[in-house]
Amino acid sequence: MKQDFDVVVVGAGAAGLFCAGVAARRGQRVLVLDHGEEPGQKILISGGGRCNFTNMKVGAENFISANPHFCKSALAGFTPRDFIALVERYGIAYHEKTLGQLFCDGSARQILEMLLDLCAGVELRFGTVVHEISHDGTFVLETSHGPVTARNLVIATGGLSIPKLGATGFAYEVAKKFGHSVVPPRPALVPLTFAPQDVSWMQALAGVSAPVRISAGKRRFEESLLFTHRGLSGPAVLQISSYLAPGAAFEVDFYLGLRAEDALLDAKTRRPKAALKTVLAEHLPARLAAHFAGADDRNMADLPDKFLRSLGGQLNRLVLTPAGNEGFAKAEVTAGGVDTSDLVSKTCESQKLPGLFFIGEAVDVTGWLGGYNFQWAWASGHAAGQAIQAR
Structure with missing residues (x-):
């Protein structure tokens, strides 16, 4: 039997989990799928295990993209101060290291646990592979645990960096399937x-x-x-x-x-x-x-x-x-990705297929070292999560 949701988020990393939490708190029925057995693996290894979760000063100049203006709307819609307020609300102690970089005093796991708490009410399925995606008015996902349908689909599977953690080109395959271009991926921060x-x-x-x-x-x-x-x-x-x-x-x-x-x-x-x-x-x-x-x-x-x-x-x-x-084995992030030309900057939604969203590292927006890529994950996840509607 097909299982129906308002939105399926593919990818249980920083962007995917945050997007799912935002959508769920707006009353959407949300399912998160990930082929890995555990969520947030890149979160846990980031910042030497303390997660450089944002930077005090974030602007479009801190990002690389074929369209340097694309990231501005999402970054303005959810700022470092917004995420810091969330961290403080959860009682997570943090410190500024250098150049505005903020790290947990304790463990990166605190950030992951915060995200999972935000996903209360979200159905999380790990160890689940998506074999095929089609669209006939709704999205149909054929998975290793049966078919799933949703009015909205968010691709948050990241780029090609650190393949030992399960990185794949899944986001690029989905983008091309639905008529999007992909800026050739390359290793960055490497x-x-x-x-x-x-x-x-x-x-x-x-x-x-x-x-x-x-x-x-x-x-x-x-x-x-x-x-x-x-x-x-x-x-x-x-x-x-x-x-x-x-x-x-x-x-x-x-x-x-x-x-x-x-x-x-x-x-x-x-x-x-x-x-x-x-x-x-x-x-x-x-x-x-x-x-x-x-x-x-x-x-x-x-x-x-x-x-x-x-x-x-x-x-x-x-x-x-x-x-x-x-190469990608040692690169902290992937430059390039889903071309922003066919995405709405305020929501990261496809202009070609309403209800399809691409967020986080999957998109052709690459931050500097120092918490910028996490801030893009939060900002793009928030933009998509706020825009998702039960169509």
Whole structure:
């Protein structure tokens, strides 16, 4: 026997659960389906297990999309302050880490438990695979536990990042089936890899972290960089990775706030007997200072000005060209996704098929590192949940 609902939400992640809770509290009969055995798996691993659930300052400029204006309506309709109020209502202690990023004091599980509580009255079915979706006035879903019908369908299955947690291209398949375009998905917020001839010096520094400014075109981020055995990671690198086209280079400034050339020439005058490595270590981690100093053990007084100027240029503007990245397995999110051209910005509803919604990471809206993608999940889930009607 077919089971009928006002809305079926496919995907029990941040966006799907929040959307289901919003719709249920408006009196809708809601079913959530997920092929995983447990809900909210990406929530639980986020923020080192403490869930960076939003950011104090969120705007369209913090997102990447073929249509940079699309996210504005949903973000305005449900703000970070709205979600913070919810967190506070549930008594979840939190703190601001850096750059407006908010984390739970305790565990990310508190956020998941809050979402599940908001879904009181929602029917949740895990370990359920959707085999086929059709539409003949209502949506018919053929699932591994029998057929289901609904007047509304919300796709909240995310992107391709972290496949070990069950990520698939399901959202893109549904979008194409109902006439939507898909902006080609690609890994975002992902560590960068380098060709063998370029990566050897980075491997020698694996585990070293340093505050830097990374820039590519007009984009720049001031956060930490981490050397790895395959290349580079760390917040600054993850941020810039979302903006890099294949083969594109970027610049790294290791001497934040200083013109390295002037600093080195000044040190030569003031501290002529100091070793170059010692001078560099005042601004850089010791191993990184030793790398830039190389085998040169001369005192500052013995180093030619031309050499110091050249080294200063490297310290402020080291140009690097990655060979690639670590792919969806290590990417925190997926850039690209369901094209926003055929979605209503205020509701995330399809313009081609009323009652069909796409929310969260499935959509071509990708946030920066720092709680922005969770805020998009809450905002887009809220927009769709408020718009769903018992047709």
